[in-house]
Amino acid sequence: MFITTVVGTMWAAYIFTLLALISLPGAISSGNTVIIVGWIAQTFLQLVLLPIIIVGQNVQSAAADKRSEQTYSDAEAILHECLQLQAHLQAQDRVLDDLVTRMEKVSGLAAS
Secondary structure (H helix, E strand, O other), X not given: OHHHHHHOOHHHHHHHHHHHHHOHHHHHHHOOHHHHHHHXXXXXXXXXXXXXXXXXXXXXXXXXXXXXXXXXXXXXXXXXXXXXXXXXXXXXXXXXXXXXXXXXXHHHHHHO
């Protein structure tokens, strides 16, 4: 955790860039294309891209965490609304049952 926290910063990318650039003059002065390409691929890209990739992952992770918290909050609000709706429907059912019972009594009295 400590390593990814330290390496996953833009400061680490800046430091790694400077570290990689130290060996650049030696690679260029060799005049060998293979050494220059090797320096780019093995030294510069690996040292610099590693912290940048980790920074990107941290940004995406933070955004995903925020979306997850918002989804949970939305689901909790929907649950609260559903519970209120259910209580309202149960109250309506009691009123309707009472009305049906009264209508049955009135119908029974009228039939007799």
